[in-house]
Amino acid sequence: MAPPSWIQRGRTIQPGQSLLGLACAESYIVSKTDRKPEMSPVACPSGFEEAERCVQCALCLPHCPTYRLTHDESESPRGRLAMLAAWGGDSAALDPSMRAALDHCLGCLACEVVCPAAVPYGRLIDRYHEVTERPLRTPLVRLLVWLTRRHRVAGALHHLLQGLQETGILSFLRRIAPGGLARVLSLMPDPYPRAGTNLRRMGARNAGTRRVSILMGCVSSLWMPEAYAAAETLLVRWGYAVDLAPHAFCCGALARHAGRVRTAEALRAELRDVLSADQPVLVLDSGCVGETRAALGSDRPGARPVHELAAFLDANWPEAFKATLDRPERVGLHIPCTQRTEVGDAGAPARLLRRIGNLTVQAIPDGYGCCGAAGSYVLREPGMSGALAAPLVGSLGPEPPDRIVTTNIGCRLRWQAELRQAGLEIPVEHPVDILLRACGHPRPATG
Numbered sequence: 089m090a091p092p093s094w095i096q097r098g099r100t101i102q103p104g105q106s107l108l109g110l111a112c113a114e115s116y117i118v119s120k121t122d123r124k125p126e127m128s129p130v131a132c133p134s135g136f137e138e139a140e141r142c143v144q145c146a147l148c149l150p151h152c153p154t155y156r157l158t159h160d161e162s163e164s165p166r167g168r169l170a171m172l173a174a175w176g177g178d179s180a181a182l183d184p185s186m187r188a189a190l191d192h193c194l195g196c197l198a199c200e201v202v203c204p205a206a207v208p209y210g211r212l213i214d215r216y217h218e219v220t221e222r223p224l225r226t227p228l229v230r231l232l233v234w235l236t237r238r239h240r241v242a243g244a245l246h247h248l249l250q251g252l253q254e255t256g257i258l259s260f261l262r263r264i265a266p267g268g269l270a271r272v273l274s275l276m277p278d279p280y281p282r283a284g285t286n287l288r289r290m291g292a293r294n295a296g297t298r299r300v301s302i303l304m305g306c307v308s309s310l311w312m313p314e315a316y317a318a319a320e321t322l323l324v325r326w327g328y329a330v331d332l333a334p335h336a337f338c339c340g341a342l343a344r345h346a347g348r349v350r351t352a353e354a355l356r357a358e359l360r361d362v363l364s365a366d367q368p369v370l371v372l373d374s375g376c377v378g379e380t381r382a383a384l385g386s387d388r389p390g391a392r393p394v395h396e397l398a399a400f401l402d403a404n405w406p407e408a409f410k411a412t413l414d415r416p417e418r419v420g421l422h423i424p425c426t427q428r429t430e431v432g433d434a435g436a437p438a439r440l441l442r443r444i445g446n447l448t449v450q451a452i453p454d455g456y457g458c459c460g461a462a463g464s465y466v467l468r469e470p471g472m473s474g475a476l477a478a479p480l481v482g483s484l485g486p487e488p489p490d491r492i493v494t495t496n497i498g499c500r501l502r503w504q505a506e507l508r509q510a511g512l513e514i515p516v517e518h519p520v521d522i523l524l525r526a527c528g529h530p531r532p533a534t535g
């Protein structure tokens with residue numbers, strides 16, 4: 089394949105010469121190819137041809153969190169696409185600087201949704217991860233991906249952590265753990281959920297005539313069980329028959345973004361089996377929506393719809409239903425990047441929350457556009473992830489809200505860790521937790 093015509097070895101263009109067009113990306117590639125590169129894991133790999141569809145218009149740059157943070161073209165979608173096109177076209181080898189820039193990509197797809205040339209950026213960065221297996225260089229990411237297909241082992245680990253919490257060992261470990269382990273422990277919920285969900289299994293709540301399935305996300309159902317219990321309670325109250333997947337299932341996003349395509353495909357197949365009934369599927373975690381839709385072929389006519397829960401509750405709010413909190417509260421609403429990109433409805437959580445009486449909703453500024461959690465990214469790119477999270481607490485302003493609400497488990501854990509570190513005791517919840525409380529329900533038992 090011929091390399092893109094604008095990538096010519098030896099051509100000198102100063103970085104920052106122009107934002108429109110290709111100057112920065114080009115100079116980046118040129119400067120890197122003039123150095124002696126390390127051997128790339130795969131020379132001239134296939135599967136990056138679509139990177140050449142980029143017309144270098146720069147429309148995606150202001151939407152890219154890593155570009156907003158660094159103002160460095162190599163940390164932008166356009167720069168990364170130039171690298172992939174050059175590498176795939178055999179006009180540049182993958183050197184350490186290029187690898188670092190590509191590794192820093194969050195996979196948030198903020199670029200893909202605004203691209204006028206419809207460059208399939210997500211597919212390309214997944215292909216990069218598949219070819220290089222770079223995410224798997226982090227042992228914890230390998231472990232997480234391994235666990236996605238071993239529900240029993242994950243469940244046993246969950247019980248072990250619960251035991252460590254109840255005996256005080258987990259709190260002790262949080263205080264004394266060194267470096268990487270401290271970082272991992274700081275991201276876990278604190279206190280650790282005492283027990284798993286006590287939700288009824290498939291078909292057990294058949295009171296209603298309209299049926300829905302709830303996807304039990306692998307991490308979210310273990311670490312925010314009260315949200316699943318709240319969703320089930322509310323939906324039954326609204327007259328739905330609620331089917332829950334028989335045990336926590338991974339949609340495959342973790343594996344796919346780590347480059348383990350076969351694992352991701354196997355998880356998609358499992359998902360199709362377990363969600364085989366002909367009824368809508370509700371997903372509580374915005375980060376699982378895209379992969380679940382892809383698994384069920386929801387972009388095809390006639391396929392069963394996959395809804396993010398807040399969007400579904402807002403669209404199906406019963407006409408006469410009222411929800412009001414006992415006393416006035418103010419919530420800070422954090423919109424995850426996946427709510428914008430995968431769900432495609434950034435306004436849904438706000439619309440839902442504004443239906444609740446006595447509740448003031450305050451939008452939290454989006455900082456760099458991503459909190460830096462991004463699935464396993466927080467584990468494999470701690471430096472960039474930490475820099476992206478830095479504005480979070482400050483963005484609450486001088487009068488922080490009573491609680492923070494978000495629809496993504498990764499964002500929730502990130503917020504909890506940042507608030508803890510700042511010494512602020514502000515609960516972080518899913519919108520459905522507040523909605524159920526506003527209906528006069530006590531917090532559902534999850535033990």
Ligand code: SF4
Nearest residue numbers: 142143145146148203
């Ligand atoms: S918006 Fe699309 S075409 Fe324009 S620079 Fe970004 S990736 Fe390329």
Ligand code: SF4
Nearest residue numbers: 152193194196197199
């Ligand atoms: S996926 Fe996100 S981080 Fe990666 S290039 Fe696109 S906008 Fe930037």
